Amino acid sequence: MADKKWMPRWFYQLASPRWCYEITGKLLPFFAVAALLLLVAGCVWALAFAPADYQQGNSFRIIYIHVPSSILAQSCYMLMAVAGAIGLIWKMKVADMVAKCCAPIGASVAVLSLATGAIWGKPTWGSWWVWDARLTSMLILFFLYLGIIALNSAIESERTAAQSTAVLALVGLVNIPIIKYSVDWWNTLHQPATFKLTERPAMPAEMWVPLLVMVIGFYCFFAVVMMLRLRNEIIQRERRSGWVRDLIAG
Amino acid sequence: MSFESFADFIDMGGHGLYVWMSYAIALVVIVMNIVNPLMQKRQIFTEQARRLRREKSKS
């Protein structure tokens, strides 16, 4: 490539594990405080102050956990695939590490979304599990995460593992819309329009403002966990370089 | 406040079990996600420090 300067400077700085370690160290406290405040405020608001739903009563309050975790599980997969692609194309080590850190976080949030969806099903539909389109799609997303984690742990070489999982994540990314569409279609075929947790006509502001607070809080929480994991990964991989030696000795 | 008393708040109109179980699972997932990398960090640092000491004593 003749002209490499077409990307902004921070993009190249991100490629340096050391710079990345230092900047995440500075950002981490802010995100941690933001996540704590938003999640505590959001939970109190959701549990005590948001009005009960006229149809579902108080079991509606589960939505404040279920929806943010579903959104986070989906965007975490996007981030993983995009970071994997960047790692494949520009051979950027930090992008590989970000992609690797995404998988366990995404899988755990998908479990949270599935668990809350199942619990919500009990008072609403009367059973712990219902083959609802959204829950089924989330289950398949969880399977995709499990496949990526299994592949990553089966390959010993770090570089090969990162590249292989990136290819798998990209294939999954292409497939997610197809899976989502087919599951939605399958659901309408087998279950005539049931009551859905999230599809509802215009929520009043007292209901959706705390939801928004929880969604932002979950994103901040994700940023905190991502940075914690990323810093570990950087130390682990750069353990032979001088600055990490100094860091550990000092 | 959408509840009359603290007992009402716990009961959640009969759905207390489900609501509180959801929030408890959320808490567990969040705490595990935070604690796990912190423990890993401690382990990596002690391991690497030990390796450094070993290399120093050898040379």
Next chain:
Amino acid sequence: MAHVYKVDGPFWGALKRDLLLSYRRKSDLVNPLIFFLMVATLFPLGVSPDPTFLADVAPGVVWVAALLATLLSMDSLFRSDFEDGTLEQILLSPQPLYLVVLAKVLAHWMLTGLPLTLLAPVLGIMLFLPGDGMWGLVLSLLLGTPTLSLFGAIGAALTVGLRKGGVLISLLVLPLYIPVLIFGSAAVQGAVTGLPLGGYLAILGAMLSLGLVMAPLAIGAALRISVSG
């Protein structure tokens, strides 16, 4: 220059080679078919031999059995070529990898997917699938099994360098098979109830075209990564 390069040369070459190799190892050819037959036998034994019940579940059972049989045969797709070094030679050769990979997948489909499709009506009869559903079953499998082979080959390519690839492939590939399964079995059900099949087959065809265009690229990339690592 004495050499004249033809674009389709490597394609037919690879296809012929793979077909010949499998023809000489006949057990690999028959095993997925036996597996297919056995899985379908388990359902009446495990659940109920009642004809009306079996007729209800037949589309799904035949499709799931075909899917698992394809999955089972996937591991061997690149394995022997990887072990004797042929795969490395293919990757180093100047021929377009896309065509070679496509030929290998096509050969694999001709040896598993096509026989499965031809055997499916027999299973349909055993499971009391109504006669109207037979055409739907054969057509949906004909369009669906190549897609299964293409997606499965991505998993096979990613795990070819690993010793314990077998179970891992199913973990990687099964979620990707779900759309094909949904529309494939829905097509059979549609045929049983007398609905027009055009829509289902069009969607299966669309997934096959997408697979034909995209999957060989992913398989090629995965093979390069696995072999170099």
